[in-house]
Structures are given as C-alpha cells and as structure tokens.
Amino acid sequence: MSQLLPPSPDRPGENYFGAVAAVAWKDLTAELRSRELLSAMLIFAMLVILVFNFALELDKKSRETVTAGVLWVTFAFAGTLGLNRSMSVEKDRGCLDGLLLAPVDRSAIYFGKVISNLAFMLIVEVIVLPIYSVLYSVNLFNPGLLSVILLGSLGYVAVGTLLATMAVQTRTRDVLLPILLFPVVIPVLVSAVQASKGFLAGLEMSEIMPWLNLLIVYDVIFIAAAFMTFDYVVEE
C-alpha cells in the first residue's frame, strides 16, 4: 500500500519520524478541541496540592523540606490520571485497532503516545509550578529544577505509556495502572525528589549530579526496554 503512495505530510507511511509526529499530533489536536484530559489533570493536581496543604500544614519551615516531595507526588498522581485516560480513549473507540492497522512500525505509535503524554504532563507542570510559587511564595523558577522535571517526566511517561497500554486491556483497568506503575517507577521518584530538593536548597552541583545521572540512566534503559516490548503489548 505504502509503496503506491508517495510519502507526504498527510500520509506518513514511509517516514518513521513522520509517523511518530502524526500520532502525537493527532492526540494534541484532539486534546486542543476537547480539553477533557488537560482540564481533569490540572484540577486534580490543584486538589492534591490543596489536600497537602491541610495534611502537612505547609508552614514556612516545613515548606523548605517538603516542596520537592509535594510537587512530585502531585505530578505522579496527575500523570496516572492522564496516562490512563489517554490510552483508554484509544481502546474504547477502537482507535488503537485503527492505529495498529496503519502501515507503520508499531514503536512509532509508542513514541507518538509518549510525546503526547509527555506534552500533557509538561503543560500541567508548567501551570502548576507558578501557582505553587504564588501560593507558597517559593521561587521555583530554577533552570536546574526545570531540567529535573523534564527528565523525571520523561522517565515516568516512558514506562507509564507502556503499562497504561497493558492496563486498559484488562478487566480491572480503572485501578490497575497505579499498582503496576508505582513499584517500577520508584527510582524516578526517588532521584527526581532528591535532585529537585538539591536545586531548591541551592546545593553544590557535585551533590546533585548522582541523582541527575540516575535519572538519565533510567530514562535511557526504560525507553529502550519499552521500545523492545511495545510490540508484545499491542499484538492481537
């Protein structure tokens, strides 16, 4: 089929990166029109921060030590919400079958979903950070912290997209994703929290570097592992 048609932006059959971009673009356009997922993630993230405010009594002193933890728990919870939704939409309306019929490498679908999920997570984070800064008068605009958030979200989404694809195909799909995801993603949370804490406390780079290295290693290993196993997860 794809040999008969010349590759074009509308028919990215031959071009791997074109296919990745097409899948991601499809998700982003759909989200731009409905705004279902982003609004749910955002409101949920705000609620988590609100709950933390009462649960931890975020006064000035405790804020310095727990800000990194509160932020990452918020991102992780909002992230699960988004991942589950983004994959169950594909499954419910039969879109996943359509995607699988497309004459592209299956991993292109995976990377496309990773990019769109990462975009959703980053958008939520970009909105939550200034709000948190204002509410608790902490300056979170630190290039180091932003790089940690990028690396941490990438690792989280890379594993999360793979596991969400599995979770939505099971009977217990509504509850399964966090149970599958959290034990596997603990290295990301540990090192992201520690690195964020380091940047917020203004520690030396040499003390933060081990955590950043760990994040990078995790990202590389798990993107590779998901790339290799995604085929088995969507096979019928």
Place this chain on the structure above:
Amino acid sequence: MSSQPRALIVLNLVSALLLAASYYASLVYAPLEAIMGAVQRVFYFHVATAWVGMIGFVVAAVAGIVYLWKKDLKWDEISLAAVEISLVFFFIAIVLGSIWARPIWGAWWTWEPRLTTAAILEMIYLAYLLLRQGIEDPEKRARFGAVYTLLGGISVPVTFVSIRVFRTIHPIVVAGANAEAQGGFSMAPAMLQTMLFAIFAFSVIFVTLFWHRMRLSALANRVEQLKLKVMQ
C-alpha cells in the same frame, strides 16, 4: 498424571530431611554469637529464604523473556510458579529480618536500601499477580506477564542503587566487616557452614515446591480441557 512421579516423592523426603537438618544446624550446631546472642540464629533462615526469593525472581524474568521469544505457554507457567513461590519466601525473609532487627537495630523496620528494595520487590510480585487476574485470554496474560516481569527485573536493581546512595546500615556479612553496618559480625567457620547448608536446603525445597506447582498447573490445564469436553 494422577500420582506423583517417584523422583518427586524422593525429593519431598529429601526436602523434609534437609529442612530438619538445617534447623538442627542453625539452632544447635552453629555457635552462639558473642554479642547478639540467640537472636542471631534467625540469620541462617533469613539469608536462605531471601536467596530463594531472589532466585525465583530471576527465574521468572528469564522465563518471561524466553516466553516472548518462543511463545510456548510452558514458560509462562514457569514464570508464574517462580513468582508465587518467591512471593512467600521473600515475605518469610522480611519477617525473619524484622525479628532480628527489633533487638539489634531497635526497630522492626528501617527505610534502608535492602529493606526498601525488598518491600518494592514484594509489591512488584503482587502487582504481577493482580495484572494476570484481570486478563482472560491465556496467551495475552502470558505476554503481559512476561513484559511486566521484564520491567520489574530491570527496575529492581536500579531501585536498589537509587536508595543505596543514602547510607546503609544493613550488615554486609559476606563482603567482610563494614564499619557503617550496625550489627555486622565476622563468621566462625561453623556459622558459615550452617549458612551455606541452609541456602542449599532451601534451594532444594524451592525445586520441590516448583515441581509441585508445575504439576498443579498441568493438572489445572487438564481439568480445563475435560470441562470443555463435557460441555461439547
């Protein structure tokens, strides 16, 4: 199919004898530890059960990879059997460790790398079983299970390293004395013999249980087939 093969019956017997012998070795043969006293004797079974728990996890991950490669449901059964047995043994190891830690560290539990990793490993086993429960199609169940054991198998060492960056207080017995480890001790020859014997005994017990579990899944498959035959 209905009765146990002779080799398995022998293995049952050998396992029981080895278990009894390693009870004797750890309670009587091994000398009393000078500082910690009798509670140190828990250590032999703690190491042996933790060893079996780790072995099972490796077996499950390897069997998962082989399944994805060969697509033979036999390998999925191996994976599941290994996870089920390891789940129990690892839990025993954690409980025994707590019994030791209470008098020595003064707490049942500390958030220390090995303990935390052990707890996360148990969570991965449980998540694996929950994942399988939610899938009807055996072939899909096997594929998803294999992918998850693979992810778990990669993430556990990374988790360990990530928590290791904090200082550890778990005794590193085999690698020799460690100044930071509270409750570490150097082993007398009889202690080392007892530990190695316990590890051997529990490895045999693992094999025995594994065989029983494989027979169980073979029998379950047969029941399933007979049911289908009756319904037709």
